[in-house]
Amino acid sequence: MRTVLAMGRPRAFDEDEVVRAAVGLFGGRAYDGVSVDDLVTHLGVHRNSLYKTFGSKRGLYLIALRRHLADDVRPLLDALADAKDAEGALRLVTSADLRLLLLAAIERSPVDEEVAFEVTSALDSVDRAIADALGVPTDVATALTAAALGILLRGNPDKVATALTRHLGPLTRKGT
Amino acid sequence: MRTVLAMGRPRAFDEDEVVRAAVGLFGGRAYDGVSVDDLVTHLGVHRNSLYKTFGSKRGLYLIALRRHLADDVRPLLDALADAKDAEGALRLVTSADLRLLLLAAIERSPVDEEVAFEVTSALDSVDRAIADALGVPTDVATALTAAALGILLRGNPDKVATALTRHLGPLTRKGT
């Protein structure tokens, strides 16, 4: 408990909005392809406030990544709990916005172990959600997650997912 | 036809070796994460020769990408022609070294349309090879390629591929 003697000038930016915008920017191009100038220009926050609030560019990136996991992956996990078969699970994953997670997995994980940890545990939680919902072994769930990520990677998720699940779905339908 | 009056000092580096090494470097981290200093240090070529021979960093990247397609993807296509079922095709793709292609697809294609063209046609050729070998519709082949890429993305390709093909293989066996 410390006594507040003065409050100071109030912020002119919304921290939540800034982090959400950072998720969009970092989800659109590689980490090194997003400069601090880009962040300052597109996020409505000024250099000083960015460093005061988030510590560094990497600090903002990590916060944005965790926000992405909380806002976009966590709801996916909840939805997956009600999945009835592999087709349904694949549809849920391939229709989610996982661009930042995908980019983080492929280009930051190899060089940033803190990112690697977040990515690994996020993907593992997707695996577990699928395994629990469908009652399939974990390695099958991992394979399903992998297939969904590959579909996201190629773009046109809807068309491709349809083809895959048309063949894969019946095999893992719950209770057969 | 021009008359050669003098030959000049011979190269002290092997152009093929340099390009192969560049494939390794660019396949290991993001484009912006590989500096020209890195290239000069690890490739055994000096700045001047790099620019004289390849034009620019991006020029070397494009040449390395095409070399990757010729050395690593083309043999995969040939091998896929003999694939008997989806399991075999998936095994072939997931055991290939496609790191540069994967990285190019996810982090360069969005910002470099020449890269995007190479990546798209390479992935399309994999689709066609699978479709031709297995006699499946092209969208199913696209889905299989996507699944294989997702498996590569997650690491541990062998274990995961086994699980996926155990369920997927029988469905698309040739002639059933």
Added chain:
DNA sequence: GAAATAAAGGAACGATCGTTCTTGACTGAT
């Protein structure tokens, strides 16, 4: 050997990188 050509070797370029410093504007409590 002399002239011509091409590569090696390295210094140096302007631009941009992430980060920090300085100054002034604004706020709440005394």
Added chain:
DNA sequence: ATCAGTCAAGAACGATCGTTCCTTTATTTC
């Protein structure tokens, strides 16, 4: 009204980026 504390605004930092220039060395043809 004053003071303390926070933020905005933007200049400025050293480091590194991709690229170019210059000099030296090596080789072939005359």
